[in-house]
Amino acid sequence: MNILVCIKQVPDMESRFKVNGTGDWYDEADLAYRMNEYDEYAVEQAVQLKEQLGNQPEITVLSIGADRVGEALKKALAMGCDKAVQVQDNDSARKDPWQIANIIAAFASDKNFDVIFTGMQSQDRGSAQVGVTVAEILGHNCASTLVGFEYADGVVTAKRELEGGVKSVVKVPVPALVTCQLGLNVPRYPTLPNIMKAKKKELQLVPVSSLLKEEAATGTAKLYPPVKSGGGIVLEGDLGDVADRLLGILKEKTTVMK
Amino acid sequence: MKALLVCEQREGKLLDTSYELVAFAERLGAEVSLVLVGKQAQAPQVAGKLYLADVDKYGEYSPELHKHIVLAAALKENPDYIIFPHSSYGWDLAPRVAATLRVGQVSEIVNIVDGQLEVSLCNGKLRRTVSPKGARAVLTVQAGAFNYAGQKSGAPQVEEIEISQGSSALQFVGYEPAEKKEVDLGRAEIIVSAGRGVGKKENVGVIADLAKAFGGELGASRPVVDAGWVGHSHQVGTTGQTVSPKLYVACGISGAIQHLAGMKKSDFIVAINKDKDAPISEAADVMVVADVLQLAPVLAEKLRAA
Ligand SMILES: Cc1cc2nc3c(=O)[nH]c(=O)nc-3n(C[C@H](O)[C@H](O)[C@H](O)COP(=O)(O)OP(=O)(O)OC[C@H]3O[C@@H](n4cnc5c(N)ncnc54)[C@H](O)[C@@H]3O)c2cc1C
Numbered sequence: 001m002n003i004l005v006c007i008k009q010v011p012d013m014e015s016r017f018k019v020n021g022t023g024d025w026y027d028e029a030d031l032a033y034r035m036n037e038y039d040e041y042a043v044e045q046a047v048q049l050k051e052q053l054g055n056q057p058e059i060t061v062l063s064i065g066a067d068r069v070g071e072a073l074k075k076a077l078a079m080g081c082d083k084a085v086q087v088q089d090n091d092s093a094r095k096d097p098w099q100i101a102n103i104i105a106a107f108a109s110d111k112n113f114d115v116i117f118t119g120m121q122s123q124d125r126g127s128a129q130v131g132v133t134v135a136e137i138l139g140h141n142c143a144s145t146l147v148g149f150e151y152a153d154g155v156v157t158a159k160r161e162l163e164g165g166v167k168s169v170v171k172v173p174v175p176a177l178v179t180c181q182l183g184l185n186v187p188r189y190p191t192l193p194n195i196m197k198a199k200k201k202e203l204q205l206v207p208v209s210s211l212l213k214e215e216a217a218t219g220t221a222k223l224y225p226p227v228k229s230g231g232g233i234v235l236e237g238d239l240g241d242v243a244d245r246l247l248g249i250l251k252e253k254t255t256v257m258k
Numbered sequence: 259m260k261a262l263l264v265c266e267q268r269e270g271k272l273l274d275t276s277y278e279l280v281a282f283a284e285r286l287g288a289e290v291s292l293v294l295v296g297k298q299a300q301a302p303q304v305a306g307k308l309y310l311a312d313v314d315k316y317g318e319y320s321p322e323l324h325k326h327i328v329l330a331a332a333l334k335e336n337p338d339y340i341i342f343p344h345s346s347y348g349w350d351l352a353p354r355v356a357a358t359l360r361v362g363q364v365s366e367i368v369n370i371v372d373g374q375l376e377v378s379l380c381n382g383k384l385r386r387t388v389s390p391k392g393a394r395a396v397l398t399v400q401a402g403a404f405n406y407a408g409q410k411s412g413a414p415q416v417e418e419i420e421i422s423q424g425s426s427a428l429q430f431v432g433y434e435p436a437e438k439k440e441v442d443l444g445r446a447e448i449i450v451s452a453g454r455g456v457g458k459k460e461n462v463g464v465i466a467d468l469a470k471a472f473g474g475e476l477g478a479s480r481p482v483v484d485a486g487w488v489g490h491s492h493q494v495g496t497t498g499q500t501v502s503p504k505l506y507v508a509c510g511i512s513g514a515i516q517h518l519a520g521m522k523k524s525d526f527i528v529a530i531n532k533d534k535d536a537p538i539s540e541a542a543d544v545m546v547v548a549d550v551l552q553l554a555p556v557l558a559e560k561l562r563a564a
Contacts, residue, residue: 011380013380013381013383013512014512014533014536016535017380017383017384019384026380026384096362097353097363097365098356098357098362098363101357120349123380123381124379124380125379126365126366126377126378126379126515127363127365127366128344128349128353128365128366129349129352129353129356129363129365132349132350132353132354132357133353133356133357136353136354136357136358137357141427141428142321142354142428143350143428144346144349144350145346145349145350157431159434160346160350161346161497162268162345162346162347162433163345163346163401163496163497164436164496164497164498164499165435165436165437165490165493165497165498166268166433166434166435166436167433167434168318168319168346168430168431168432168433168434169430169431169432169433169434170428170429170430170431171428171429171431172427172428172429173427182480182481182484183480183483183484215391216362216391217356217360217361217362217363217390217391217392217395218362218363218364218388218389218390218391218395219388219389219391220386220387220388221374221386221387221388221389222374222386222387223379223384223385223386224384224385224386225383225384225385226378226382226383226384226385226537226540227385228539228540232539232540232542232543232544232545233543233544233545234534234539234544234545234546234547235544235545235546235547235548236534236546236547236548239548239552239553239556240556242546242548242553243553243556243557243560244560246528246544246546246557247557247560247561247564249544250505250526250528253526253543254504254505254525254526255504256447256448256472256504256505256526257564
């Protein structure tokens with residue numbers, strides 16, 4: 001069996017974001033980057049599948065971006081992926097989901113992956129398009145938003161999360177692509193020996209120009225911080241003082257403190 | 259401008275998101291037609307043409323078949339926009355339709371600003387207007403962002419729709435109902451919720467203690483539930499419960515769209531967060547910039563003394 005995991009590197013969401021000079025993306029300087037949270041579940045599920053199948057399958061992990069994505073790829077290797085592919089693109093933030101999906105599909109098209117794992121969305125863009133679009137381009141079966149994954153005899157049994165705690169169970173024959181949701185599993189921490197081993201694993205570099213043939217289907221008009229709805233009171237300072245002021249406000253403005 | 263709205267039903271019930279699409283299309287100023295895989299009895303009660311495919315024949319959700327049904331309706335209507343709710347149904351189906359038509363998709367639209375489609379990014383810390391490049395586009399609309407204010411009393415003009423594609427490789431096995439509720443947050447007057455910012459399971463007690471001092475219930479954001487720190491019935495948000503208490507206190511919660519959707523109708527919202535810019539500040543009546551693990555015990559003590 002042959003497995004592909006697609007991961008993205010995203011800024012830590014607790015960062016302070018500034019709009020860049022051209023007004024169409026956030027300023028990437030001074031941000032701390034990490035593996036997209038949803039993709040960590042994807043990597044973990046791929047590694048669990050490999051373990052279930054007696055460590056036979058080979059897992060390729062792919063990321064598109066500037067050289068810094070090597071860090072995310074190394075983490076995936078240390079978690080148990082076998083080889084890494086960096087699609088070199090210093091301008092990946094300006095590619096739209098359609099182009100990103102096409103890059104991945106172009107890479108995967110001649111490699112016979114049985115199962116492809118992606119996150120359900122990225123934490124920065126949140127478009128929830130790339131995984132499903134890759135499946136559509138490749139003609140693979142696809143289930144999105146997985147909170148449960150089982151594999152037996154060429155069929156994935158997936159538990160999809162719907163709204164309000166309801167789930168739906170679907171059976172998906174391979175070749176299949178699944179997109180992973182929060183809570184699917186508990187991603188492992190890479191151990192020191194595995195981090196050392198990962199250093200020796202293969203990292204293949206592929207220029208984006210060799211894979212991308214599509215124009216963007218959407219474009220960013222403008223990027224800006226949310227307009228503050230205003231009126232909100234901000235309390236800061238000494239804890240005791242803040243607590244007193246908060247209780248004062250609650251007494252004045254709500255009916256629950258009687 | 260013409261819009262084809264993809265309505266959504268589950269187990270015999272039309273979902274309210276279908277009406278939100280109508281509200282969104284009104285804001286766009288679009289002429290509307292609808293498509294639904296369901297039964298006539300579930301048809302949304304609005305004017306316009308409804309393309310109806312029989313759910314018994316095509317299945318509750320079979321991506322391949324539903325895709326071809328939407329495409330068949332689109333072929334008849336030739337709409338500028340094909341619009342889905344941004345739900346487990348919409349985000350699964352929309353990219354399939356967009357990819358087949360080779361058109362752009364704009365996901366999870368939260369607003370229309372100067373005629374442009376606005377979406378949120380970086381967990382709500384930034385906003386972006388996105389424009390599709392071609393003549394036609396697929397859109398998904400954030401749940402709860404557009405409220406339908408009209409009467410639910412119109413009657414669409416129904417046209418049955420059939421497709422020749424017969425089967426789908428993906429097999430729907432069934433639904434699994436939500437877990438039984440330990441707490442009914444829907445009735446609580448005061449909810450104090452713990453988010454990932456509380457750091458670890460042991461610290462949830464500090465927030466539970468504050469909830470008790472307020473005489474309220476303990477709520478939680480999703481990561482706290484996923485990590486197993488509290489049960490699912492405490493979860494507030496799109497995949498948890500929708501609540502509207504008199505007071506909602508969000509402790510160490512960033513204010514992601516899916517959490518806000520579950521609690522923004524609360525009468526009064528207090529957020530306690532280390533990060534002054536956390537997106538929850540937009541929804542909060544009072545934003546307390548503090549380490550919640552330090553503030554919560556002080557607050558609980560003062561409440562008990564009062
Ligand atoms: C389809 C889908 C459905 C979802 N459904 C839900 C849902 O129903 N409910 C839900 O909540 N989420 C849901 N989510 C997840 C959602 O996108 C966010 O990931 C989640 O809400 C984040 O939870 P959080 O705010 O607790 O954590 P984070 O986003 O990690 O935020 C933690 C916050 O704590 C603050 N903080 C850290 N330490 C401290 C401290 N010591 N004192 C004070 N503040 C501190 C930080 O500044 C930060 O703002 C869903 C996601 C998807 C894709």
